[in-house]
Amino acid sequence: MTTQTQPEPACATTTEVRDFYELYPYPSSSVPTLRNGFGARLVLSRVQTPRPAGKRIEVLDAGCGRGIGLIANAALNPEAHYVGIDLCNASLADAQVGVAHRGLMNVDVHEVDLMTLQGLPVPSGGFDLIYSSGVVHHLADPEAGLRQLGEVLAPSGVIVFMVYGTIGRRHIRRVQCALASWLDRTLPLGQQLATARAFVQALAQADDAECPFQEAAICPDAEFVDRYLHPNETDYDVPGLFDLIERAGLRFLGWQGNQAYSLDGVLEPGPVRDSIEALPERERFTVIEQILQPKNHQLFLCKPENGPRRLPPLDQWGELLLAPNPEASFQIAQRNLWGSSRTESISYLIYDGESVLIEDPALQQAALLVASQNEPFRGGSLVQALVEDGMEPSQALAALKELVDLELVYAPHEVELG
Numbered sequence: 001m002t003t004q005t006q007p008e009p010a011c012a013t014t015t016e017v018r019d020f021y022e023l024y025p026y027p028s029s030s031v032p033t034l035r036n037g038f039g040a041r042l043v044l045s046r047v048q049t050p051r052p053a054g055k056r057i058e059v060l061d062a063g064c065g066r067g068i069g070l071i072a073n074a075a076l077n078p079e080a081h082y083v084g085i086d087l088c089n090a091s092l093a094d095a096q097v098g099v100a101h102r103g104l105m106n107v108d109v110h111e112v113d114l115m116t117l118q119g120l121p122v123p124s125g126g127f128d129l130i131y132s133s134g135v136v137h138h139l140a141d142p143e144a145g146l147r148q149l150g151e152v153l154a155p156s157g158v159i160v161f162m163v164y165g166t167i168g169r170r171h172i173r174r175v176q177c178a179l180a181s182w183l184d185r186t187l188p189l190g191q192q193l194a195t196a197r198a199f200v201q202a203l204a205q206a207d208d209a210e211c212p213f214q215e216a217a218i219c220p221d222a223e224f225v226d227r228y229l230h231p232n233e234t235d236y237d238v239p240g241l242f243d244l245i246e247r248a249g250l251r252f253l254g255w256q257g258n259q260a261y262s263l264d265g266v267l268e269p270g271p272v273r274d275s276i277e278a279l280p281e282r283e284r285f286t287v288i289e290q291i292l293q294p295k296n297h298q299l300f301l302c303k304p305e306n307g308p309r310r311l312p313p314l315d316q317w318g319e320l321l322l323a324p325n326p327e328a329s330f331q332i333a334q335r336n337l338w339g340s341s342r343t344e345s346i347s348y349l350i351y352d353g354e355s356v357l358i359e360d361p362a363l364q365q366a367a368l369l370v371a372s373q374n375e376p377f378r379g380g381s382l383v384q385a386l387v388e389d390g391m392e393p394s395q396a397l398a399a400l401k402e403l404v405d406l407e408l409v410y411a412p413h414e415v416e417l418g
Contacts, residue, residue: 011115011140013139013140013231013232014087014113014115014139014140016231016232017087017138017139017230017231017232018087018088020189020225020230020231021065021087021088021090021091022088022089022090023189023190023225024189024221024222024225024226025065025066025088025090025091025094025222026065026066026091026222026223026226027065027066027068027222027223027226028220028221028222028223029068030066030067030068030094030098031068032067032068032069032071032072032075032098033068033069033072034069034072034073034076034351035069035072035073035131035133035160036160036256036257036298036327036351036352037131037160037256037300037327038069038072038073038076038077038326038327039076039077039325039326039327040057040059040073040077040079040080040128040129041057041077041323041412041416042323042325042326042327042410042412043129043158043160043300044057044128044129044156044157044158044412044413044416045309045410045411045412045413046158046253046254046300046308046309047156047157047158047253047302047306047307047308047309048306048307048308048309048310049155049156049306050156050413050414050415051128051154051156051157051413051415052125052156052415053415054415055125055128056079056080056081057077057079057080057081057128057129058080058081058083058123058126058127058128058129058154059073059074059077059080059081059082059083059127059128059129059130059131060082060083060084060085060120060127060129060130060131060149060152061073061082061083061084061085061131062085062114062130062131062132062135062149063085063086063114063132063133063134063135063136064084064085064086064091064092064095064109065086065088065091065095066091066094066095066098067084067091067092067094067095067096067098067099067109068098069131069133070082070084070095070099070107070109070131071095071098071099071102071104071107073131074099074104074106074107075102075104076326077106078106080106080128080129081106081107081108081123082106082107082108083107083108083109083110083120083121083127084107084108084109084110085109085110085111085112085114085120086109086111086112087111087112087113087114089111092109092111095109096109108121114135114136114139114145114148114149115139115140115141115144115145115148116148117148117152120152122152125154125155126152126153126154126155126157127152127153127154127157128154128156128157128158129157129158129159129160130149130152130153130157130158130159130160131159131160132146132149132159132160132161132162133160133161133162133298134162134163134164134296136149136161136163137163137164137233137234137235137236138230138232138233139232140232142163142234142244143244143247143248146161146244146245146248146250147247147248147249150248150249150250150301150303153302153303155303155305155306156306157302157303158253158300158301158302159250159300159301159302160256160300161297161298161299161300161301162256162296162297162298162299163234163235163236163241163244163296163297164233164234164235164236164295164296164297165235165236165237165289165293165294165295165296165297166235166236166237166240167237167289167290167293167294168292168293168294168295168296169235169295171212171215172212172227172228172295174212175200175212175213175216175227175228176228178199178203179196179199179228179229182199183195183196183199189225189229192225192229193221193224193225193229196224196228196229197217197224200213200216200217200228201217204216204217216228236297237286237289238282238285238286238289238297239282239286241297241299242282245301249304250301250302250303250304251301251302251303251304251306251307252281252299252300252301253299253300253301253302253307253308254299254300254308255298255299255300256298256299256300257298257350257351257353260294260298260299261285261288261289261292262288263276263277263288263291266291266292267291276288309411311404311411314397314401317379317380317383317397317400317401318378318379318380318383319378319379319380320378320379320411321376321377321378321411321412321413321414321416321417322376322377322378322379322382322404322409322410322411322412323375323376323377323409323410323411323412323416324370324373324374324408324409325350325407325408325409325410327350327351328348328349328350328407328408329348329349330346330347330348330367330370330371331346331347331348331349331355332345332346332368332371333345333346343364343368345357345358346358346364346367346368346371348367348406348408350407350408360399360402362386362391362395362396362398362399363399363402363403365386365389365391365399366382366386366396366399366400366402366403367403367408369382369385369386370382370403370408370409376412376416376417379400382396382400383396383397383400386399386400
């Protein structure tokens with residue numbers, strides 16, 4: 001269902017950005033796409049404070065665009081109610097078509113300005129989850145926009161957040177700056193696009209594998225204008241990102257993806273790595289940012305009074321509620337023999353990360369059990385199953401802990417049983 005409240009734009013920048021996306025709705029594809037953090041219960045398990053029992057999960061997609069993430073998330077979380085908001089009517093129309101085509105009854109779409117949130121139907125107690133991916137950095141005042149989102153976040157809620165990174169987008173900045181110095185920005189956007197395309201096509205002929213103009217030359221139109229001709233955007237290095245979060249009255253909860261800002265596979269264990277990992281949080285991430293050069297910062301935020309989940313001691317995990325990570329997938333190589341079969345290998349990947357081969361036999365055995373599980377379970381039941389298969393109790397408990405550490409399973413709050 002689509003509701004258009006016709007809010008007044010907050011400022012000239014908001015109007016300009018809205019008109020920009022009316023001409024070139026983003027992204028270029030309208031095919032639903034899963035995003036990192038699509039599992040509602042998984043994301044909510046990251047904070048210490050559980051949401052109230054018996055309450056429907058309320059989710060806001062702040063800047064849903066054409067609805068590709070909104071639709072995919074809502075389809076996989078039918079127990080949650082999703083509200084998608086955007087200022088671009090062309091994008092909202094596409095989102096509405098996608099929702100209707102799939103018969104989703106748990107989605108509402110509204111025309112709302114993120115700078116004011118005027119006309120947003122806020123549920124009692126606030127939203128449990130807020131997704132804001134690639135939106136806040138286009139606002140006239142990103143700090144004010146993020147603060148607005150924090151004000152409609154439930155005390156136990158989580159914001160799944162993405163903004164541009166300064167370090168990893170330097171090649172994009174090269175093209176932006178070249179075009180800004182050469183292109184007549186008073187031309188209609190369609191003419192700017194045609195002229196800019198001719199410019200980058202000419203420069204893409206350079207014999208340089210690292211030439212950013214080659215990448216620009218093959219971008220679809222919607223991607224090209226969003227990346228190189230956008231009227232307003234802000235990018236952030238790590239110190240600037242943490243300042244933004246603090247000024248908006250929110251708390252950094254963690255990076256999305258268990259390999260984000262990790263030196264695994266990048267720097268071998270030793271004195272240099274040890275010295276980096278011993279740094280305070282912000283300084284450590286600042287150093288790692290220079291090494292990894294991420295294009296985007298993808299992270300989780302929460303209220304200042306909330307914080308990261310603390311699990312009970314390991315000896316109490318028998319009663320701990322666990323569930324398979326919906327963002328994890330397993331690849332099992334099995335060989336069928338005469339009258340029997342044998343598992344050759346098992347590997348996993350989380351979201352769009354790299355496939356990881358499990359080599360430890362105990363962890364292989366535990367992962368095989370989880371790979372076929374689609375219901376929540378108690379830690380003790382998995383340990384018991386491994387013991388019945390011949391594993392020592394201490395070894396089984398260690399394998400369970402490794403599954404949690406690798407984020408192959410997670411610990412939902414007890415409220416999720418309701």
